[in-house]
Every structure is written in C-alpha cells, then in structure tokens.
Amino acid sequence: MKVRFLVSLSLLVAALGVAFSGGKPAEGSGVNFSENVAPIIFNNCTSCHRPGEAAPFTLMNYADAKKRGKLLATVVESRQMPPWKADKGDYEFKHERRLTAAQIETIKQWVAAGMPEGNPAKLPPMPKFQDGWQLGKPDLIVKMSEAFTIPADGPDIYQNFALPLNLTEDKWVRAIEFRPGARTVVHHSLFFSDPTGDARKLDAADPQPGFSGGMAFTGQRFAARFGLGGQNNDAASNPGASPGGNLGGSLGGWAVGAQARVMPDGLAYFLPKGSDLVLASHFHPSGKVEKEISTVGIYFADKAPTKSFTGIQLPPLFGVFEGLDIPAGAKEYTLEDSFVLPIDVKAFGAGAHAHYIAKTMHLMATLPNGEKKKVLWINDWDFAWQDQYQFKDFVALPKGTRLDVKITYDNTADNPRNPSSPPRRVKWGEGSLDEMGSMSLLVTAANEAEMPVLQTAIRNHVRSAFGKRRAARR
Ligand code: HEC
Numbered sequence: 001m002k003v004r005f006l007v008s009l010s011l012l013v014a015a016l017g018v019a020f021s022g023g024k025p026a027e028g029s030g031v032n033f034s035e036n037v038a039p040i041i042f043n044n045c046t047s048c049h050r051p052g053e054a055a056p057f058t059l060m061n062y063a064d065a066k067k068r069g070k071l072l073a074t075v076v077e078s079r080q081m082p083p084w085k086a087d088k089g090d091y092e093f094k095h096e097r098r099l100t101a102a103q104i105e106t107i108k109q110w111v112a113a114g115m116p117e118g119n120p121a122k123l124p125p126m127p128k129f130q131d132g133w134q135l136g137k138p139d140l141i142v143k144m145s146e147a148f149t150i151p152a153d154g155p156d157i158y159q160n161f162a163l164p165l166n167l168t169e170d171k172w173v174r175a176i177e178f179r180p181g182a183r184t185v186v187h188h189s190l191f192f193s194d195p196t197g198d199a200r201k202l203d204a205a206d207p208q209p210g211f212s213g214g215m216a217f218t219g220q221r222f223a224a225r226f227g228l229g230g231q232n233n234d235a236a237s238n239p240g241a242s243p244g245g246n247l248g249g250s251l252g253g254w255a256v257g258a259q260a261r262v263m264p265d266g267l268a269y270f271l272p273k274g275s276d277l278v279l280a281s282h283f284h285p286s287g288k289v290e291k292e293i294s295t296v297g298i299y300f301a302d303k304a305p306t307k308s309f310t311g312i313q314l315p316p317l318f319g320v321f322e323g324l325d326i327p328a329g330a331k332e333y334t335l336e337d338s339f340v341l342p343i344d345v346k347a348f349g350a351g352a353h354a355h356y357i358a359k360t361m362h363l364m365a366t367l368p369n370g371e372k373k374k375v376l377w378i379n380d381w382d383f384a385w386q387d388q389y390q391f392k393d394f395v396a397l398p399k400g401t402r403l404d405v406k407i408t409y410d411n412t413a414d415n416p417r418n419p420s421s422p423p424r425r426v427k428w429g430e431g432s433l434d435e436m437g438s439m440s441l442l443v444t445a446a447n448e449a450e451m452p453v454l455q456t457a458i459r460n461h462v463r464s465a466f467g468k469r470r471a472a473r474r
Contacts, residue, residue, distance in 0.1 A: 031109045032118025033062045039124045040103045041065055041072075044082050047129060054183050054256060060126070062117050073111040076104050083385045089374035092392040095259055134260045135177055138297025140165065142277060146209040147291040150185045150283045156432040157283040161210040162199040162276045163296065172268035172301040175261060178254035178279075179297070182290035187282040188255035188386060189294065193275040195249075200276050210281075250311075251277070255386035264348050264390065267309050267444065268301040284432075308451055309348070309444045314339055314363075314405040316462040318353060318436040321469035324428040326357070326411045326435060328420075333409040335437050337465075341401045342457045344446035346394040350376040354437040356383050356417045357426065359410040363439045368400035375403075376439060382417070383432075396446070407437040 031037070041059050049059035058064050065072060075081040076099055084097040110116070142163045150157060180186035194200070202211040251269045254260075263269070279294060315322050315337035326333040352361040361378040376389060411423050419433055420426075426435050445451040 031106055031113055032116045033065060033110065034118035034120055034122045036106050036118075037065065037110045038062075040099065040106060042124060042126055044097065044099060044103075046126070048082075050129065052131075062120070066115050066117075069111045069115045073108045076107050083382075085378045085380065085382055085385050085387065086389055087374075087377040087379050089377045091373070091375065091395050094390045094392050095261075133177055133179075133297050135175055135262065135297070135299060138177060139300045140298040141295065142298070143295045144209065144279075144293045147181075147293050148209045148283075150182065150285055150290045150292060152287055152289050153285045156187075156285075157212075158430065159208070159210040159212055159281055159283065160199065160202070161279045161281065161294070162194065162203040163279065164200070164276050165271075165298075167271065167273045167275060170273050171271040172304055173251060173271050173298060174263055174268050174301045175299040176251055176254075177260035177297040177299070179295045181293040181295070182286075184286040185283045185290045186256070186292060186294070187284045187384070188253060189279050189281040190253035191251035191296070192278040192280065193249040193251055193269075193271050194278050195272040195275045197276070199278045210279075249275075252388070255388075256384055258387055261388070261390060262299070265307070265394070265444075266301065266305050267307060267348070268305045271298075307444050307448055309442055310451070310455060310458065311440045311442050312339060312403065312458060313438050313440045314403060315438055316465050318438045319407075320428055320436070321465040322428070323469060323472060324426075324435055324437070326409050326426040328411060328423040328425050330409065330411045331414075332359075333411060335405075335407040335409070337405050337438075339403045339457075339461055341397055341399055341403070341454070343450040343453050344399050345397050345443040345454065346446055347375070347391060347397060347441050347443045348394055349388060349390045349442035350440065351386070351388045351442075352376060352378055352381070352439045353386060354381060354383070354407060354409075355432055355435050356419045357409045357411050357415055357435060358383075358407055358437055359415070360406070360408045361437070361439055362404075362406045363441065364404045364406075365397055366402045366404065368398055375441065394444075397443075403441065405439045407439070409435060409437075 045059045047053070049055040049057065049064075051058060057068070059068075059072075072081075079098075082097040082099065086093060086096075142165060144161055144163065148159060148161070176191055178189055178191075180189070192199075199211075203209075206212065251271070277296060277298075279296070281292075281294065283292065315335065319335055322335055322337075324335065350363060352363075354361065358381045361376070361381050363375040363377070365373045365375050367373065375395070409426075411418065411426055413421065413423055415423075424433075426433070428434060428436055430436075443454070445454060
C-alpha cells in the first residue's frame with residue numbers, strides 16, 4: 001500500500017533525524033508521559049482511540065502510547081492525526097481538532113528522549129467520554145429493520161434505506177445522531193425526509209434490505225425541486241456537505257469522524273408528518289464481511305424556528321453540470337464556480353465533498369470592500385474525513401460579497417490516494433473511481449424577509465449551470 005509506504009518512509013526520516021542529532025535531544029528537558037504527553041493524548045486522541053470507537057487501536061495509557069510512540073510523533077507532525085482537514089482560515093470553527101505547535105513539539109521531544117513514563121501519580125484524570133448517545137437521550141430512535149451485508153471486498157456500495165417514522169404531526173429537527181453498527185465499513189450516511197412514500201416502495205421492490213441506484217433517488221429530488229425534469233440520471237448525490245435544510249428534504253448527514261451537532265441558534269430542519277427517514281449510505285468493504293444495522297436518534301425542537309436557512313452549493317449539484325473530464329496524469333485539474341450574495345447573510349457552517357483524487361478545496365469570500373477571507377481552506381483533501389464545519393460565531397457576509405470556490409484534482413500516480421493504478425481518465429459520476437466536487441456554505445438571511453431573494457438567486461444559479469451544460473453538449 002502506497003499510503004503505508006509513505007508513512008514508513010517518513011518514520012525512517014524521523015528516526016534518522018533523531019540519530020543525526022545525537023539521539024537524545026530532549027535529555028534533561030524532563031518531558032515525560034504522565035505530566036506532559038498524557039494530557040495531550042487524553043484530550044485529543046482518546047475520544048476515538050478507545051474501545052468501540054472508530055480508531056483501530058486504543059490510546060488510553062502509557063503502554064498504549066509507548067507501543068506506537070514513533071508513529072504518534074510522525075502522524076501528529078504531519079497533522080494526519082487528529083484528523084482535521086481544514087487549514088487555519090479567517091474564521092474559527094467549533095470543535096476544532098488541531099494540536100498546537102507546542103503540543104506537537106512535546107510529543108516529538110518525548111519520543112526523542114526515549115519515551116519516559118514519569119510519575120504515574122501525576123497522570124491527569126481521563127476525561128469522561130459519553131458512551132451511547134452524544135447528545136443525550138433522543139426524542140425518537142429508529143433502527144434499520146434488517147441487516148445489510150457488506151462483502152469482504154469489491155467496489156464501494158451505495159445503498160439507501162427507508163425507515164418509517166410514523167409521525168402524526170409536522171416536526172422540526174434540531175439534530176440527528178447517527179450510530180453505525182459496523183464502524184469500519186460505514187463511510188458516510190446522508191439523511192432525507194421522504195413524505196411521498198416513493199423511497200419505501202423502492203425499498204420494498206429491491207430484494208436486498210434498502211435499495212440501490214447510487215444517489216439517483218436524491219438526484220430526482222433535486223431535479224424536481226429545481227424543475228430540471230429529464231435530468232434524473234445525470235443528477236447528483238448529496239454527500240458530506242449538506243446543501244441545506246430547506247433544499248429537497250435534506251436533513252444533514254454523518255461521516256466518519258464527525259460529531260453529532262445541534263443546529264445553532266434554534267435553527268431546525270423541517271420534517272413533514274408521515275415522512276420516512278431515508279438514509280443514503282456509502283460503504284467501503286473492509287476485508288471482512290460485515291453486517292450493518294444503523295441506528296438513528298432524532299432530536300426535535302419544541303417550536304418552529306423563527307429563522308430559516310439555506311445552503312449555497314458551488315458548483316451546484318456536486319458539479320454534475322461542469323463537464324468534469326480529468327485526463328490521466330493531470331496534476332492540477334481545476335474546477336471553479338462563483339456566486340455573488342444578493343442579500344446580507346450570516347453563515348454558520350461550511351462543507352466540502354469530492355471523491356479520492358481531489359487535492360485542494362478552497363472557498364474564498366471577497367467582501368464588497370475587496371477584502372479577501374478564507375472561509376474553508378482544505379489543502380490536503382481526504383475522502384475519509386468529511387467534516388461538516390460549524391463556525392464558532394456566525395460569519396456576517398454583506399450583500400455583494402463574492403464567493404469563489406476552487407477545487408483541484410491530482411490524477412497522477414504520485415497522488416497516494418489515487419484509487420486507479422495506473423491513473424485513468426476520470427469523469428463526473430457517483431462511483432468512487434469517478435469524481436465530483438463542490439463546497440457549500442450554510443447561511444441564514446440577516447433579515448429573514450429577504451430569504452426568498454437569496455433562494456431565487458440560488459435557483460437561477462443552478463438553472464444557469466444546467467443551461468451552460470446543455471449548450472455545451474449540443
Ligand atoms: C476523530 C477520531 C480520531 C481522533 C480524534 C484521533 N484519531 Fe488516530 N485514528 C483514527 C482512525 C479512524 C484511524 C484509522 C486510520 C484512518 O482511518 O485514518 C486512526 C489512526 C491512527 C494512527 C495510525 C496511522 C497509520 O497510518 O497507521 C495513529 C498513529 C493515530 N491514529 C494516532 C492518533 C493520535 C496521536 C491522535 C491524537 C493526537 C489521534 N490519533 C486522534 C481516528 C482518530
């Protein structure tokens with residue numbers, strides 16, 4: 001595996017570095033596990049590196065850390081761990097998983113000093129981790145009625161599941177918490193409400209639990225929403241970055257590493273009575289047969305929100321209209337889109353989605369006074385870590401702000417994440433060997449009465465992308 005190879009190469013380099021600098025640069029610095037390293041590990045690593053969580057081994061005590069000490073130093077220095085793909089931009093995110101330069105230095109010094117334990121009496125207490133539901137007891141818990149089997153190997157699988165909710169009244173959803181049964185194979189799951197019963201029929205018609213068909217189901221909803229009839233087969237999926245609660249029944253999503261989050265400031269997704277909850281899940285075989293039963297906890301708001309929100313997705317529909325065609329060997333194939341805000345907005349979240357060969361994903365805002373702001377800045381896109389980023393504070397973007405998205409793809413053999421060897425020509429598609437790409441900004445209107453103006457502008461933007469594509473095909 002190329003990824004492993006790179007890791008071991010950097011380990012070797014790290015080891016040599018230590019050797020050349022005399023082997024014990026930190027001697028006398030007194031850095032030890034109990035006092036200096038454990039606080040970093042317990043607070044930044046153990047949440048995932050403990051039994052029953054996503055990481056493949058535990059980091060809960062001195063022996064755990066010592067066993068992989070050099071690898072720990074390598075992955076924190078490269079910022080592979082803790083997983084957090086957003087570079088420092090101009091706005092802060094909630095729940096940021098980033099070590100400070102000083103913390104990284106401490107771990108490196110500890111390894112270089114031979115990983116001393118120090119005095120175990122000085123260990124910090126282990127933080128209290130929430131087992132089970134992270135957000136407390138949900139108002140409604142639903143579960144897949146049958147297990148879906150993921151074979152040991154083979155291509156990625158997209159499967160949709162319709163779960164009846166039996167709601168007798170309309171509801172507003174503050175948060176949805178998703179708990180995969182087979183953590184090693186569930187990559188992400190997107191949530192939709194389906195008041196039509198169509199998904200349930202498709203589920204019943206498919207002999208397997210759930211129904212396949214990639215994201216065509218989702219695509220049809222978008223197509224219907226935007227009046228793009230006839231584009232169903234072309235239409236896109238709706239992964240990681242949810243395009244927003246008021247679009248086509250989206251209720252957000254979950255991806256590996258993501259934490260369950262409550263919508264800020266009383267915002268909520270609308271869930272019409274009688275709806276089924278549709279999970280559009282993506283599975284990646286793990287080398288052994290797995291059976292997935294997903295459980296979902298739904299948290300309702302007591303009352304209807306006073307503000308609505310929407311997603312601005314650039315390019316729209318995951319780039320389906322952009323004519324993506326990435327030649328084998330292309331080092332920096334670029335996809336771009338822009339949108340000018342027609343009203344003052346307040347942004348509360350951002351996200352990005354692409355498959356394996358995307359490399360950089362940049363969302364820049366140019367304010368009316370010409371000031372440029374990095375909104376979401378990913379320099380080393382990794383399909384495995386698709387967070388939905390929530391800003392610490394609402395980000396005010398005035399009318400006339402231009403949003404520019406630039407996504408680059410590296411389709412060379414040098415890209416360790418390229419799933420095709422040798423590289424092959426890649427076009428837009430839902431399979432993991434295909435590509436797509438978009439970034440999203442979730443916003444409220446500064447003045448709620450102006451929301452329709454924004455929604456119209458978004459619809460027009462989608463229509464114009466569709467129109468350009470149709471013209472290009474003629
Ligand atoms: C959000 C969950 C999460 C957090 C937080 C996290 N890890 Fe991980 N870690 C994982 C997962 C999942 C893997 C398995 C490999 C992968 O999917 O990238 C992993 C793999 C690793 C590996 C093996 C890497 C390899 O290439 O074999 C090391 C070492 C590691 N983590 C160390 C750490 C350290 C040190 C921290 C804290 C500074 C940390 N992790 C924080 C989830 C996490």
